[in-house]
Each structure stands twice: as structure tokens, then as C-alpha cells.
Amino acid sequence: xxxxxxxxxxxPITVPDKTTILQAAGRLGIDIPxxxxxxxxxxxxxxxxxxxxxxxxxxxxxACVAQVREGMVVHTRSERVERSRRTILEMxxxxxxxxxxxxxQAQMADYxxxxxxxxxxxxxxxxxxxxxxxxxxxxxxCVLCWRCVQVCAEDAQYTFALSFDGRGFETQIGTFFDLSMxxxxxxxxxxxxxxxxxxxxxxxxxWLLEQGKTPDEIMELTRTERRKARRAKK
Amino acid sequence: xxxxxxxxxxxxxxxLSNTAAAIETSAATVHAGRMIRCLIGKSFLxxxxxxxxxxxVYQQDAIGFKETKNLEKALGFDACWIHRTRLYSHTFLLSHxxxxxxxxxxxxxxxxxxLTPLHPVLQRHAPLGRSGLLPALLDAQALYGYISPPxxxxxxxxFNTPLADVHGVIEFYxxxxxxxxxxxxxxxxxxxxxxxxxGDAVLAAACALAGVEVGxxxxxxxxxxxxxxxxxxxxxxxxxxxxxxxxxxxxxxAHVTPDTVEELLDGRGRTTADFWSEDYVGGDLxxxxxxxxxxxxTRLLEYEAVGGMQALRKVLTTMQPAEVIEAMHQADLLGRGxxxxxTWAKWDGASRAPGQPKYFVVNADESEPGTxxxxxxxxxxxxxVLEGAIIGAYAIGASRIYIYIRGEYPLxxxxxxxxxxxxxxxxxxxxxxxxxxxxxDAEIRSGAxxxxxxxxxxxxxxxxxxxxxPRVKPPFPTTHGLFGKPTAINNVETLAQAPYILIHGPxxxxxxxxxxxxxxxxxxxxxxxxxxxxxxxGFGATLRHLIENLAGGVVGGKLQAMLIGGAxxxxxxxxxxxxPITFQGLRDAGLTLGSGAIMVFNDKRDLRDILRRLARFxxxxxxxxCYPCQLGTQRQYEILERLAAGRPLPGDVGRLRDVGWxxxxxSLCGLGQTAAAAVFSAMKRWPxxxxxxxxx
Numbered sequence: 001x002x003x004x005x006x007x008x009x010x011x012p013i014t015v016p017d018k019t020t021i022l023q024a025a026g027r028l029g030i031d032i033p034x035x036x037x038x039x040x041x042x043x044x045x046x047x048x049x050x051x052x053x054x055x056x057x058x059x060x061x062x063a064c065v066a067q068v069r070e071g072m073v074v075h076t077r078s079e080r081v082e083r084s085r086r087t088i089l090e091m092x093x094x095x096x097x098x099x100x101x102x103x104x105q106a107q108m109a110d111y112x113x114x115x116x117x118x119x120x121x122x123x124x125x126x127x128x129x130x131x132x133x134x135x136x137x138x139x140x141x142c143v144l145c146w147r148c149v150q151v152c153a154e155d156a157q158y159t160f161a162l163s164f165d166g167r168g169f170e171t172q173i174g175t176f177f178d179l180s181m182x183x184x185x186x187x188x189x190x191x192x193x194x195x196x197x198x199x200x201x202x203x204x205x206x207w208l209l210e211q212g213k214t215p216d217e218i219m220e221l222t223r224t225e226r227r228k229a230r231r232a233k234k
Numbered sequence: 235x236x237x238x239x240x241x242x243x244x245x246x247x248x249x250l251s252n253t254a255a256a257i258e259t260s261a262a263t264v265h266a267g268r269m270i271r272c273l274i275g276k277s278f279l280x281x282x283x284x285x286x287x288x289x290x291v292y293q294q295d296a297i298g299f300k301e302t303k304n305l306e307k308a309l310g311f312d313a314c315w316i317h318r319t320r321l322y323s324h325t326f327l328l329s330h331x332x333x334x335x336x337x338x339x340x341x342x343x344x345x346x347x348x349l350t351p352l353h354p355v356l357q358r359h360a361p362l363g364r365s366g367l368l369p370a371l372l373d374a375q376a377l378y379g380y381i382s383p384p385x386x387x388x389x390x391x392x393f394n395t396p397l398a399d400v401h402g403v404i405e406f407y408x409x410x411x412x413x414x415x416x417x418x419x420x421x422x423x424x425x426x427x428x429x430x431x432x433g434d435a436v437l438a439a440a441c442a443l444a445g446v447e448v449g450x451x452x453x454x455x456x457x458x459x460x461x462x463x464x465x466x467x468x469x470x471x472x473x474x475x476x477x478x479x480x481x482x483x484x485x486x487x488a489h490v491t492p493d494t495v496e497e498l499l500d501g502r503g504r505t506t507a508d509f510w511s512e513d514y515v516g517g518d519l520x521x522x523x524x525x526x527x528x529x530x531x532t533r534l535l536e537y538e539a540v541g542g543m544q545a546l547r548k549v550l551t552t553m554q555p556a557e558v559i560e561a562m563h564q565a566d567l568l569g570r571g572x573x574x575x576x577t578w579a580k581w582d583g584a585s586r587a588p589g590q591p592k593y594f595v596v597n598a599d600e601s602e603p604g605t606x607x608x609x610x611x612x613x614x615x616x617x618x619v620l621e622g623a624i625i626g627a628y629a630i631g632a633s634r635i636y637i638y639i640r641g642e643y644p645l646x647x648x649x650x651x652x653x654x655x656x657x658x659x660x661x662x663x664x665x666x667x668x669x670x671x672x673x674x675d676a677e678i679r680s681g682a683x684x685x686x687x688x689x690x691x692x693x694x695x696x697x698x699x700x701x702x703x704p705r706v707k708p709p710f711p712t713t714h715g716l717f718g719k720p721t722a723i724n725n726v727e728t729l730a731q732a733p734y735i736l737i738h739g740p741x742x743x744x745x746x747x748x749x750x751x752x753x754x755x756x757x758x759x760x761x762x763x764x765x766x767x768x769x770x771x772g773f774g775a776t777l778r779h780l781i782e783n784l785a786g787g788v789v790g791g792k793l794q795a796m797l798i799g800g801a802x803x804x805x806x807x808x809x810x811x812x813x814p815i816t817f818q819g820l821r822d823a824g825l826t827l828g829s830g831a832i833m834v835f836n837d838k839r840d841l842r843d844i845l846r847r848l849a850r851f852x853x854x855x856x857x858x859x860c861y862p863c864q865l866g867t868q869r870q871y872e873i874l875e876r877l878a879a880g881r882p883l884p885g886d887v888g889r890l891r892d893v894g895w896x897x898x899x900x901s902l903c904g905l906g907q908t909a910a911a912a913v914f915s916a917m918k919r920w921p922x923x924x925x926x927x928x929x930x
Contacts, residue, residue, distance in 0.1 A: 035861075045706050046860045048900040059907065060899045065706050080899055084862070087896040091865035118869055119883060120876070144858065153396075163402030164701065164858075167684075169868035171858035174405075176397035177383045177412065184398070 006072040021063035021074055022050055032076055033085065033107045035092075036145035037064045038195055041155045044146060049085055049107070053078040060084060086111040094118035095169070097125070097141045100199025104143070126172065128207075131180035133225065134188045136207040139172050141200035148173060148192035148201060161186040346382040346414075356392045365717075367393050367403060367699030371410055372641070372680060376482040380411040393699065406701040406857075408463075408683030409477075409641045416444070416451045416458035418499050421475040421642075422490075424461055425603045425851055426797070426833055426844050427468030427760040432491065436472045437461060439492035443499075457499065463685060463851050464603035464801075465642050468760035468833070469513060469767050470506065474498055475642050484644045506613060507645055513610045514767030516784055519746065521754045522730045523770045526614030531649040534656040537617040543662060545733035546621050549628060550670035553736075555585060558629040562732070564740030566752045570607075571597060571688075571725030572802070572829045573904070574817050577732075580722045583712030584630040587720035591634065594627035594674075595697075595716060595723040598639040598646065599681050599688040602800035603851055604831030607756040608726035610768050612639065612646035615730070616653035620676065622729030624662065625736065627674050630722045635676035638693050641683055650678055685855035689903050690715075690723045692857065703859045704903035727756050727830075747773030751816035755827075759785045761834035771815065778811040781834060791836035795919075799828025801848045802908035804915035805841075824915065842923055845916060846871070846878035852909040863906030866897040870910065877924065887924050890917070 005014045008025050015024045020043075025032050035047035045062035054061045055073040060081060075081065089104065090113045098104050108115070128138040152162045161184040165174035175184045193201045208218045355373045359366035370389050375381055381389075381404055390400040404410045420440045424433035437459070441448060444457035451458040467473035470488035476498050477484045487503040497503045506513055508529060515527030524540065525532040537543065549558055562578035569575045584592060596619065600608040611619055620637075627635050639647050654676055657663045665673040679697050681687050687696045691705035694716045715721020731753055735743045744752040751773035757780060760766045764786025771780065777796065781787065796806045804825045806813070813823045820827050835844065849871040858864040870893050873886050894910030901907045917924055 044859075045902060048860050048862050048902070051900045062706070062902075080895075083892060084896045084900040087892040088861050088865070088900070091869055091893070091896075092861065094869070095865055118872075118889060121869060121872060144861075144864070160396030160398050163396075163398035163405075165402075165405050166858075167406050167701075168853060168856035168858045169864055171864065174398075174401070176401040177386070185396070 004068045004070050004072075006068050006070070006074065008074045009076050015068055017068075019068050021052055021054075021061065021066050021068060021072075024068050025052075025063065025074070025076060030076055032063050033110070034064060035104060035107075035143060035197060036147065038145075038147050038197075041147050041150045041195065044150075046146060047088070047143070049088055051081060051084055052076045053081050082111060086113045089113035090115075090117040092143060094121040095124050096143055096198070098143075098198065100141055100202075101143070101197060103197060122169070124169075124172070130204070130207075132182050132186075132188070132204075133222065134181075134190070134204055135193050136202050136204050137173075137181075138200050138202065138207075141198045142173060143198050143200075144171055144173070145197060147195040147197070151191040151195050152186075156191050157187070157189050159185050159187050159189070162192070346378045346380070347384055349384060349388050351377055352385060352388055356389065360392050364393050364395055364699040365697060367395060367400065368407075368682060368696060369679065371400075371404060372682060375410060377480070379417065379480065379482060380414050382412075386412070395699070399700070402701055403699065406684065407641075407681075410682050414451075414455065416456055417480070418456060418476065418478040419458045419460065420444075420495070420498060421460045421462035421465075421477075423463070423465045423467070423471060423473045423475075424847065425464040425801075426847050427464070427604055427766075428471035428473055429843075429847055430761050430835070430839065431471040433472045435492045436474065436490050436495060439495045440474070443495055462642075463854055464601060464605075466600055466606040466609045466640075467506070468604050468606055468758060468831070471760075474503075476501065476503075484641070486642055486644060505645060506609075513606070513614070514765055515610065515614075515770070516765070516767055517757075517770035518775065518784070519754045519770045519772055521734050521746065521770065522611070522618070522727065522756060523615070523768065525618070526610050527768065528614060531613065531652065532615045532617065534617050534653065534660055534662075537615065541737065542617055542733070543621055545736040546624055546662060547668055549625050549736055550668050550672055555629045555631060558625060558736065559585060561736055561740055562629075565735040565743045566740075567728065567731055567735060567743070568751070568817065569725055570727035570731070570755070570830065572602065572799070574827070577724060577728055580712060580724065581626060581629045583710070584632075584715070584720045584722040587713045589713075589720050591719055592630055592632045593716045593719055593721045594623060594630060594632035594635045595690075595693065595721055596623050596635065596637040596726060596729060597688060597690065597693060597723050598637055598643070598650075598726045599685075599693060600643075600726070600829070601640055601685040601688050601855075602802065602829040602831060603848070604758060604760055604797065604800045604803075604833045605829040606758050606760075607768055607830060609643055609646055611726050611730050611756075612643070613649055616646075616650045617657065618730045618733060619726050620650070620653055620657060621662075622732035623676065623724075624667070624674065625732050626722055626724060626729060628672055630720070632722070633674065635674060636679055636697055636716065637676060638679045638681060638687070638697060640681040640687075642681075647678060647680055654678070684857075685851075686857045686903075686905055689905060692903070693723070694721070701857070703857050704905075706902065748814070748816050750818050755815065756830055757815070758829075758831045759834065760831070762788050762790050762836040762839070763834045764789055773816045774814050774819075776812050776814055777806065777832075780815065780832065781811065785834070788834060788836050791838045793834065794837040794839060795835045795841060797833040797835070797844070797912060798831070799826045799911075800831040801851050802826075802904070802911055803828040803831065804911055805919055806915075807919050824918070826911070840878070841916060841920065842874070842878040845913060845923075846874045848912050849874040852905070856905065856909075860900075860902035860906060862897045862900045863902070863909060866893045866901075866906065867909050869893050870897070870913065874913070882924070887917075890924070 002017050003014050004017050011028055013028055022032055032050050034050045043064040045065045050063040051060035052063045053075040089108045093115050125140045128136055130136055149162045152159050165172045359370040374385050386400050390397045404412045422437040422440055424437055440459045444452040444459050446452050448461050465473040465475050465486055467488045472490045473488055474490045475486045478501055487505055489504045512529030513527045515523050559578050559581050567577045598608055623635050663675055684702045686692045687702040689704045690711055692702040696702045711721045711723055747753045754770050755773055757769045769784050793808045798806055806825055810823055813819055852867040853871040856863045856867040873890050876882050897906045897909050
């Protein structure tokens with residue numbers, strides 16, 4: 001493996017071949033924002049928050065997958081980069097409930113993204129799905145980072161309970177013919193909840209606490225549900 | 235519900251023998267005394283499980299082509315004349331729907347929960363593995379009208395594919411349904427070219443007929459009406475794609491008016507297969523299109539009679555693959571699909587790439603609004619395209635050819651299938667072609683309603699049985715293409731040019747164009763011109779020559795604008811009429827040739843409405859993978875919808891700019907990167923359009 005020298009934000013750095021721009025920038029302590037990227041998941045370059053300007057390249061390059069090359073000159077906060085990141089954040093904010101996504105909120109502040117930049121915008125606001133005792137799926141908060149689908153499949157669990165409904169703006173994470181989670185292949189490993197960046201997937205207990213229920217009430221609720229389930233079985 | 239074989243008054247076997255009798259009687263009447271016998275056989279084309287063959291054997295030389303047409307007329311079906319070796323016999327391919335309509339074959343009704351009829355279908359596709367998923371879903375839907383959970387589960391099991399994945403695939407493609415829809419589904423095109431010809435009125439008439447709103451199914455479950463993205467009949471709109479009957483048959487109709495919508499419900503109407511509504515093909519040159527636009531498919535024999543297949547013969551018997559690639563290099567043929575990438579470079583890359591097997595893919599997922607050239611080529615002269623594909627496959631050392639044709643082009647699919655059959659019969663496909671030792675076969679894959687699958691990597695995903703998400707590039711298809719193997723993928727028109735290069739030499743090809751843009755080019759002219767149609771020109775002709783001389787000039791008013799390159803293209807003004815049509819010339823003028831679509835708008839047209847339709851197209855067709863496009867196409871559509879309605883909000887221009895630049899700069903694939911191109915070009919040329927709310 002040979003080494004490659006490149007310049008990121010006017011600072012030279014030498015890294016091994018096949019390093020991504022994101023990793024190289026990280027070594028310099030340059031923070032490139034990401035939303036969909038997760039160390040444990042295959043990088044798909046879908047959120048495009050990590051785009052950087054590479055000289056002599058017509059388009060902005062996604063730092064999470066673009067690999068370094070000898071002599072490359074990278075700008076991580078050029079005007080074009082900032083405009084793209086700001087607009088992506090503003091569009092995201094106009095479509096999705098980001099109240100449970102502190103990282104994205106911090107990015108919005110950092111890039112001066114205005115909440116409400118897009119008036120009269122259609123939002124994705126389906127009702128929360130409460131179909132199992134373990135976790136809630138509140139897709140009004142989903143930013144479609146794909147992490148849950150990936151960990152449910154080849155990136156971790158090989159359970160394949162999740163896929164997509166619709167396409168384009170109408171895309172939503174879903175199950176086979178909208179089956180409830182217990183009816184799918186889901187094994188309730190909880191990995192999807194663990195990687196969700198926006199609180200769209202959340203432990204049910206946490207969600208109930210947020211709804212103002214006390215621990216005792218939650219316990220009572222759980223008992224009632226179990227009793228119902230037992231009766232249904234009989 | 236009735237079962238597959240037993241139900242109704244008639245069994246399939248009885249119906250087949252009735253069919254034979256009916257054809258025999260008709261043929262005997264029409265060609266009295268000259269018919270020897272009529273043979274009926276089941277389909278072996280794999281086109282559909284529900285076709286039959288009728289071979290009618292005549293006394294030698296007793297019947298000419300015209301008389302065959304008379305027979306077709308008497309029988310009342312569109313037939314497919316495929317036999318070539320014996321001129322005195324004619325083989326017709328009859329679809330099940332013909333039999334139902336004309337001969338009284340019972341229509342099949344399958345209970346969506348009865349999986350019996352599904353099994354033969356699955357058996358046929360099972361050897362393909364996961365790659366057979368989309369063909370199986372399309373066939374299952376043809377049987378049941380939609381894909382129910384048990385059917386989907388059975389398919390998942392057959393292909394050893396997770397249930398969730400099967401569901402995700404059904405959800406991705408517009409032509410697949412996971413809940414019941416009307417027995418007849420009308421998909422009316424309302425994209426710009428058809429809109430100019432009254433697409434909205436046809437859509438309204440269809441809705442009125444069914445008593446529904448757009449996207450709904452009538453209460454009796456008879457009709458569903460949908461809005462369709464461009465159907466590639468821009469020269470002969472309004473176009474409506476119709477699925478009807480069981481097993482479902484799909485036809486794309488042309489020249490539909492509000493008055494004729496009703497005919498479509500039972501599959502009547504005009505298509506480009508009819509001689510009176512064939513595509514108009516003209517231009518200065520006739521290199522690629524001499525056999526197109528005749529309302530019928532050119533048979534292999536006819537193609538051979540004018541020198542067809544000679545290029546393949548020459549290549550296979552006298553040239554090494556490297557020499558073929560070198561000839562393409564000399565000719566400097568640039569891809570005609572929109573990206574203008576050098577064809578030889580793709581072939582060279584794939585031929586050098588390590589790894590076996592290699593694949594050759596024909597990209598016939600033509601869906602760019604305003605573009606219909608590939609359809610005309612495939613419907614009119616498929617052998618030329620296939621000859622180019624076999625040459626390309628030889629050049630890269632491929633072991634299989636895939637032809638991915640968009641699902642809304644059923645006629646093209648049918649005709650390419652028939653052409654493949656002819657080519658196999660004549661030894662141009664199969665083992666040891668022309669004694670050269672080179673073996674290859676080709677198969678057709680049908681799309682299922684997704685513009686994004688024209689993007690090469692999304693197309694691979696689709697063939698592999700997945701949602702059509704474009705992949706991150708690099709790696710590129712030449713090294714990691716279909717099934718992760720080295721792949722060359724070319725547009726239909728590009729391949730149709732290859733035989734000429736190899737027969738007449740790169741120099742002759744270059745002389746047809748200019749130094750940088752070599753060869754002939756097909757241009758799809760639609761909109762407000764006297765003669766909308768497909769025009770073949772040499773690169774270097776001007777837009778003025780094309781619009782005023784070839785297409786007969788503008789109708790309905792003066793020229794206001796031309797949209798060049800389709801939805802992903804750019805607007806030109808009358809001041810740019812003298813721009814030469816070359817890649818460089820258009821680029822210098824801030825335009826792009828794209829796929830070669832040129833939509834013409836007269837000065838009575840509201841360009842804001844056109845922009846709104848383009849934006850709706852992109853919002854509908856975005857795959858949803860990357861954020862800039864998934865969110866940006868929707869926001870762009872909302873803003874342009876406001877603008878077209880005459881009520882823009884303060885700051886909308888700034889929003890459009892930011893959204894547009896973000897999509898252009900940061901999107902993952904070409905769809906998002908070009909989704910704002912037309913809007914930007916309009917902003918530059920007519921800034922006033924974006925300022926006040928008054929209609930232009």
C-alpha cells in the first residue's frame with residue numbers, strides 16, 4: 001500500500017492509498033458533517049452533506065466514499081459546498097421533524113440554515129407506528145439515511161425485515177405489505193434503534209415516558225397488553 | 235373464481251382448436267384455393283405464456299405481402315410475420331388477447347389467492363435466480379392484475395429473496411401494483427409534447443369516462459386512470475398506455491383524442507403499428523433510418539437484402555476484437571443516449587477489464603421526455619440495432635447480451651423478440667456464429683416504469699432484480715457492471731450506427747458530420763411544428779434547417795422557444811436558430827444535445843406551464859436515494875407549480891436557484907444533476923418569467 005499526499009483546506013497531509021477524503025480530513029481535525037454515514041455501515045453517499053469541492057472536478061464529491069488521490073486539492077468549506085449543505089439542511093427541515101435530531105440541529109446552526117426557508121412545502125408526516133412492545137417507528141422524523149435497513153440486512157443482522165415503500169420524495173421505510181413488526185422476520189435485536197440518528201426509531205419505554213407516562217403506568221400498560229395477548233392466543 | 239384451465243365454457247385446448255378452425259376458415263376464404271394447411275402451435279418465444287402460433291402454408295409463391303395484410307385484416311388482429319426461410323408460408327404470432335377478442339377464447343380469471351397458475355411462470359424464471367424477480371413480478375401481475383401478499387411471498391420463496399425486498403421492488407416500479415387496480419388501467423401522458431396536443435383534455439375525458447379522479451379506480455373496479463410520464467410518442471401524441479384483459483396485455487396508443495378514449499377500454503385505437511399512424515421519419519440522411527417509419531418491422535431478410543448483417547459477417551470473419559475497437563476509435567462515435575461518451579472507450583475498457591463473464595447491455599430504457607428515436611429504431615429496424623450489439627459483444631468478449639427495454643414500449647419488446655428469433659434461426663445468434671467460433675445469445679428484459687433505470691447503474695440493479703437505485707461511481711461499469719462483472723452498455727441509436735462504420739470505414743462515417751461530432755444524428759422533433767417526427771441529419775446542420783426546412787416550420791404562431799435535450803436539456807430562443815447542431819456548437823451556446831429531443835413551442839404557449847410539467851416529471855421519477863434530488867425535485871416542483879399558477883412567493887427565485895444548484899452540484903446521479911437544467915436556462919433567457927405572476 002503506497003502513500004498519497006494531498007491538500008485539504010490548504011493543509012498538506014499524507015495518508016495511505018484508498019483512504020477516503022472524510023478519513024483524511026479527520027486526521028487533520030477537519031470536521032466534515034455527515035448524516036447518513038455511520039462507521040459500522042456501508043457508506044452509500046446518500047445524504048450528500050459530506051460533499052467537498054475537489055479542484056478540477058466538475059461536481060462536488062462525497063467525502064465518505066471518494067478516495068484520496070496524489071496531488072488532490074480539496075476545499076471542505078467553499079462557497080459551493082456551503083450552499084449545498086445549507087440547502088440540503090433547509091430542505092430536510094422543510095420535510096421532516098428534526099426535533100429529536102440534535103446533531104442535525106447543530107449542523108443547521110453551523111451552516112446558517114434557516115428553518116422555514118421553504119414555505120408551503122409538503123411534509124412527510126405519517127402517524128407513529130406502535131405495533132410491538134420494543135420500539136416505536138415514527139417516520140415523521142425519518143431522514144431516510146438507510147442505516148436501519150442496512151443493519152437489518154447485510155451490514156449486521158441478516159434479518160431482512162425492512163425495505164422501502166414508494167420512491168422519490170414519497171419514500172418511506174416499510175415492511176412487507178406493511179405487516180406489523182412481530183409478523184415480519186424482525187428479531188428485535190434493536191440494532192436499527194441503535195443507529196437511528198433522528199429518533200424516528202425509539203425504545204417504546206422512552207417514547208411512553210416522553211408522552212408523560214410514569215414508570216408505574218408504563219408497567220401497568222405492559223401487563224394489560226400481555227394479558228390481552230395471552231387471551232388472544234387462547 | 236374460475237380456474238386456469240378448467241373454468242368457463244371452453245377449455246384452453248378447445249379454444250386452441252377453435253382458433254385453428256377460425257384462422258383456417260378465414261385464410262381459406264381470403265386466399266381461396268391457395269392455402270394448403272394451417273398449423274397451430276403454442277408459443278415458444280417466451281414472449282408470453284399465452285401466445286399461439288399459426289403457420290399457414292400456401293402453394294408456392296401464391297401469396298404476396300399485401301395479401302397477407304388482407305388476411306390480417308380479415309382475422310382482425312395485429313399479426314407478427316416471422317417466418318423467413320419459406321416464402322410461401324406465413325407464421326403469425328397471436329396474443330391471447332386477440333384470441334379472446336376475435337375467436338372467443340375464454341378470458342382467464344385467477345383468484346389472487348390461487349397460486350396454481352403462478353407456478354409455471356415461476357418455473358420459467360427460477361433458473362435466473364434473483365435476476366428473474368422483475369420478469370416474474372411482471373408476469374404474475376399479468377395473470378392477476380396486481381401482486382397480492384401470497385403471490386409476492388411465493389415469488390420471494392422461489393427466488394430465495396427476503397419478503398421485504400420483494401415488497402420494496404414492487405413499490406419502486408410504477409407499472410407494478412401491490413393492491414387491486416381496475417381491470418383496465420389508462421395511463422395518460424401529460425408531459426410537454428403530449429400536453430401541447432391536448433394531454434390534459436384526454437386525461438379529463440378518461441376520468442369522466444371512468445367517473446374518477448386521477449389516480450383512482452372506478453367503483454365497479456373496471457377502470458383506473460393515471461397520469462403517466464412521457465411515453466415516447468411525442469411525435470404522435472396524445473399517447474396513452476393501457477393495460478387490459480387477463481392475462482394482462484399492454485399497449486401504448488398514439489393519436490388519442492378525448493373522443494377516442496373510450497375505444498381504448500377494450501384495446502382498440504391507433505398505434506405506431508398501423509400504417510396510417512406510423513412515425514414520420516425524414517431528414518437529410520438515411521444511414522440509420524432507411525427502414526424505419528413504415529408502420530411495420532423490417533424483417534431480417536429485407537435488412538439483409540440492403541446489405542444488413544454484412545458488418546457482422548466482416549467483423550466475425552476478418553477482424554480481431556481490438557481492430558473493431560480501433561475502428562470505433564477512428565470513427566470517434568460518441569454515445570447518443572445523452573452523455574456523449576466515446577463508445578470505443580467503453581468497449582476498450584470492458585475488453586481490457588479482468589474478470590469473466592462479461593456482459594453487453596443495450597440501454598433501450600428511453601424515457602427522456604421528448605425522445606422517441608430508440609422506439610422508432612426498435613419498432614422499425616431492430617436487426618440493425620442487434621447487429622451493432624453483437625458486434626459490440628464480440629469486441630469486448632461478452633458472453634451474453636441484455637436488451638433492457640422500457641415497459642411502456644410493448645410493441646418494441648414484441649418486435650425485438652421476433653427479430654431475435656429470426657437472428658437465431660439464421661445463425662447470427664447462438665453457438666459458433668457464422669463459423670467464427672464466437673458464441674453469444676441475447677435476452678430482453680422489460681422495464682416496469684422507472685425513468686431512473688435509464689441511468690446505467692440503476693439499469694443493472696433493475697436487471698439484478700432490485701430497486702432501481704443508481705450506484706455510486708466509481709467503480710464504473712467497464713470494470714464493475716452488471717452482476718459486478720465488466721460490462722459495456724450502449725444506447726440503441728449508438729449501436730445502430732456501428733454497422734455503417736464497420737462496412738464503410740471510419741472516414742466515411744466522419745465525413746457525415748463535423749470534425750468533433752462525427753456521423754449522423756437522430757433528432758426527435760415534437761411540439762408546434764408542421765411535421766413532428768424523427769429526423770436524421772449529419773452533425774453540423776443548423777436548428778433553423780431542422781425546424782424550418784425539415785419539420786416544415788412552426789405552427790400556431792411564431793417560434794417562442796425550443797427545449798433541446800429533453801427534460802434534462804435547456805431552452806433555446808429564436809435568436810439561437812443558427813446554432814449548428816453539434817456537441818460543441820450547442821455547448822458553446824449554453825445548450826446541450828442530450829438525447830436529441832427538440833420540443834418546439836410557439837409564442838402562444840405558457841412556458842411556466844411547461845416548466846411545471848418538467849418539474850413534475852423529475853419529482854415523480856426521482857428514485858429518492860440522495861437527498862438533493864429526493865427533496866430538491868419536490869421543492870422545485872412546488873415552487874414552479876406556484877409560479878405557473880401565478881402566485882409566486884417572495885424569495886422563490888432565490889429558493890429555485892439554491893435548490894437547483896444543490897441538485898446540480900451534489901446529486902448522486904445524472905437525474906438530479908440535470909433536474910434543474912431547463913429551469914436555469916429559462917431563468918437566463920427569460921428572467922421576467924420568474925418575476926411577476928402574469929401568464930406569458
